[in-house]
Amino acid sequence: MQRLARLIPLSGLLVLAGVLTAPFATVSFAQQKGAPSKAEQSNMELVGHDDLQARSAYQPVIHKQGARWIAYVGHHGGMALNPLTGKQEPNGTSIVDVTDPKHPKYLAHIPGEASNPAEGAEAGGAQMVRVCDGSELPRADKSKVYLLRPFGMSAEEIWDVSNPAAPSRVTVVVSGLHDSHKSWWECDSGIAYLVGGAPGWRAKRMTMIYDLSDPAKPVFIRYFGLPGQQPGSTGPVPSDLHGPMSTGPKGNRVYFAYGPGGDGVIQIVDREKLLTGPKEPTDKNLRYPQIARVDLPPGIGAHTAYPLLGMELPEFAKQKGGKTGDFLLVPGETFGNECQETRQMLRIFDITTESKPVAISTWTVPEASGNFCGRGGRFGSHSTNENLTPLFYKRVVFLSHFNAGVRALDIRDPYHPKEIGYYIPAVTDKTDKRCVGTGADEHCKIAIQTNNVEVDDRGYIYIADRANTGLHILQLTGAARQVANLP
Numbered sequence: 001m002q003r004l005a006r007l008i009p010l011s012g013l014l015v016l017a018g019v020l021t022a023p024f025a026t027v028s029f030a031q032q033k034g035a036p037s038k039a040e041q042s043n044m045e046l047v048g049h050d051d052l053q054a055r056s057a058y059q060p061v062i063h064k065q066g067a068r069w070i071a072y073v074g075h076h077g078g079m080a081l082n083p084l085t086g087k088q089e090p091n092g093t094s095i096v097d098v099t100d101p102k103h104p105k106y107l108a109h110i111p112g113e114a115s116n117p118a119e120g121a122e123a124g125g126a127q128m129v130r131v132c133d134g135s136e137l138p139r140a141d142k143s144k145v146y147l148l149r150p151f152g153m154s155a156e157e158i159w160d161v162s163n164p165a166a167p168s169r170v171t172v173v174v175s176g177l178h179d180s181h182k183s184w185w186e187c188d189s190g191i192a193y194l195v196g197g198a199p200g201w202r203a204k205r206m207t208m209i210y211d212l213s214d215p216a217k218p219v220f221i222r223y224f225g226l227p228g229q230q231p232g233s234t235g236p237v238p239s240d241l242h243g244p245m246s247t248g249p250k251g252n253r254v255y256f257a258y259g260p261g262g263d264g265v266i267q268i269v270d271r272e273k274l275l276t277g278p279k280e281p282t283d284k285n286l287r288y289p290q291i292a293r294v295d296l297p298p299g300i301g302a303h304t305a306y307p308l309l310g311m312e313l314p315e316f317a318k319q320k321g322g323k324t325g326d327f328l329l330v331p332g333e334t335f336g337n338e339c340q341e342t343r344q345m346l347r348i349f350d351i352t353t354e355s356k357p358v359a360i361s362t363w364t365v366p367e368a369s370g371n372f373c374g375r376g377g378r379f380g381s382h383s384t385n386e387n388l389t390p391l392f393y394k395r396v397v398f399l400s401h402f403n404a405g406v407r408a409l410d411i412r413d414p415y416h417p418k419e420i421g422y423y424i425p426a427v428t429d430k431t432d433k434r435c436v437g438t439g440a441d442e443h444c445k446i447a448i449q450t451n452n453v454e455v456d457d458r459g460y461i462y463i464a465d466r467a468n469t470g471l472h473i474l475q476l477t478g479a480a481r482q483v484a485n486l487p
Helices: 012-020 271-276 283-287 478-483
Strands: 041-043 044-050 055-066 069-073 077-080 085-090 093-097 103-111 130-133 145-151 157-160 167-175 191-196 205-211 219-224 241-246 253-258 265-270 290-295 306-312 324-331 346-350 358-363 396-400 406-410 418-424 433-434 441-446 449-454 461-464 471-476
Touching: 041 044, 044 418, 055 130, 055 449, 055 461, 069 145, 103 471, 145 167, 167 191, 191 241, 205 241, 219 271, 253 271, 253 306, 265 271, 396 449, 406 461, 418 471, 418 478, 471 478
Parallel strands: none
Antiparallel strands: 041 418, 044 471, 055 069, 069 093, 077 085, 093 103, 130 145, 145 157, 157 167, 191 205, 205 219, 241 253, 253 265, 265 290, 306 324, 324 346, 346 358, 396 406, 406 418, 433 441, 449 461, 461 471
């Protein structure tokens, strides 16, 4: 099963593009006051680092290939020099050997779609990555390893990365899209949930389901979204999909998160009904596989819906009932720089009774703990790790928090999540500026922007920075290792 990634709305991108490219919005790394010159940390430490050719990074996925561990990192739009080829290349996919996490080795860069300034500062690139072994996919070449990624906003592609230093494209799954983003791929079944805008749909991002059990021969299954997003519907359009997480054939659930920056929606779906039910996108058919839907208030977003299933709850061990439960971790995504909007947080929902989810707790980094509103860039939650390795699952979750770095949370009691560690990288000469205001009122600061986080089955933590600071490889230390049962 694939190990259990958001574009700013177009209007926001246009504004951001203006402030980031204004010629008078300059700032020197060496001269900026308040930019931390050293990493800040508690119960976490740096193991290794790669600058990813100073490309703005989104999703890392860590995949074991034989005796090697390979990091595949998706990038936002932009352009940078690839020293391996000596050419300027549109941001795409970085491939890094992290077998020795102290000395990561950059192997290859697959260029993405060139940015179109009219579509915003982060258009183009290839933000998402998913990887499956052919030996696990039902009808694939058993000797190969496959990469699924978007090509900018317009397409989804499959690449052969069996030799990660020499990737080759296998096929284009679908083209003619707009705003493609955070997909999910079930390696045990080959079913892929692609996120993007299909022609005719009212939502810029919804779900396109394909059978990629043979990656060279994609088979379309159906479109899916919230009622009101489909062609021909009327009334307000529900929030765009951000991303799904599936438990595959065995778990038979898909968890969808819509509206990462506000007007969030959480949806729990019966996977079997989704794949085999009536496919015409009527309101009735779109509701058919739905088990539950939660519509959040305007200021609350849903970036990811991360399931914690079969949790043992020590607090209730002596109770007649309630000794175990199922939960969803739902972080929203903060967009405004320097706290110019409602802060997004991690929210935990009890889904033990699936049809009636109930919110039970929230968590955020205290602003005063680091004067984060004054540091520059975004401050607030973004996403969790998605690999459900037994090393951490149901014990520790890692939450990226932009200028507050990555935070390690003890979630053994989901009613009272507790921070047990954090790591905020130091800015470097490659860290990009973040701006607020316009014209004479514009000002910019250099700030860490920890964007996405992932873990591997060895216990290492990987954080990718959207402000060009690269990939940091971390590990827990001190009391935090004990919470995770690490030696």
